[in-house]
Amino acid sequence: MANIACKFCSKEFGSEESMNQHIQAKHGGLGETKKSGGKRTKNYFVVIALIAAIALFSYTFYARSQKTGDYDEFAKCLTGKAIVVYGNDFCQYTAKQHEGVQSFEKLSEISGCVI
Ligand SMILES: [Zn+2]
Numbered sequence: 001m002a003n004i005a006c007k008f009c010s011k012e013f014g015s016e017e018s019m020n021q022h023i024q025a026k027h028g029g030l031g032e033t034k035k036s037g038g039k040r041t042k043n044y045f046v047v048i049a050l051i052a053a054i055a056l057f058s059y060t061f062y063a064r065s066q067k068t069g070d071y072d073e074f075a076k077c078l079t080g081k082a083i084v085v086y087g088n089d090f091c092q093y094t095a096k097q098h099e100g101v102q103s104f105e106k107l108s109e110i111s112g113c114v115i
Pocket residue numbers: 006007008009010011022023026027
């Protein structure tokens with residue numbers, strides 16, 4: 001009768017079945033314990049990193065939205081007077097136009113809205 005040794009603790013068994021039972025009972029499965037444990041820890045860190053990234057992103061977005069909110073009142077005033085400015089602040093061509101022909105100061109002058 002060939003003895004089968006446990007690959008974890010080298011304890012010998014009469015049959016493969018009893019060795020597997022021993023592995024299940026003493027080592028928590030067929031060699032998955034240590035691997036899955038490490039994976040679980042890794043996943044835990046990934047989740048933490050993800051939460052941190054989301055928190056950082058939200059904060060940055062919030063801070064930025066607070067910053068660009070400078071013209072909120074001015075924009076509301078313009079909207080209230082049915083004046084529409086085409087383009088957006090992120091477009092460099094629009095931004096250039098704002099500096100010249102369509103400057104906020106000029107718009108303020110025309111509309112009577114305070115920047
Ligand atoms: Zn063992």
